[in-house]
Amino acid sequence: MRKLSEIEKKTYDYIKKIAEIQTTNLPGKRMCGAIPNLEKLGLVEVFKKYTSYYRSRKKKFVKIRDNQDLNSL
Numbered sequence: 001m002r003k004l005s006e007i008e009k010k011t012y013d014y015i016k017k018i019a020e021i022q023t024t025n026l027p028g029k030r031m032c033g034a035i036p037n038l039e040k041l042g043l044v045e046v047f048k049k050y051t052s053y054y055r056s057r058k059k060k061f062v063k064i065r066d067n068q069d070l071n072s073l
Contacts, residue, residue: 008034014026
């Protein structure tokens with residue numbers, strides 16, 4: 001396995017602290033760019049869900065996978 005870059009570690013820790021966050025609410029574009037790499041490694045999960053009852057549009061959210069550990073990388 002490859003080592004995580006500094007921005008990937010920061011993104012992982014930020015998402016872990018928040019628990020679940022909308023992808024557009026991440027601070028900085030570099031954090032948004034790190035999400036696909038973390039998803040390929042299996043550390044985070046990107047999913048869509050409704051944000052309100054009366055809208056039919058779904059938004060993307062990201063959260064940490066349950067059984068993954070950053071120290072194993």
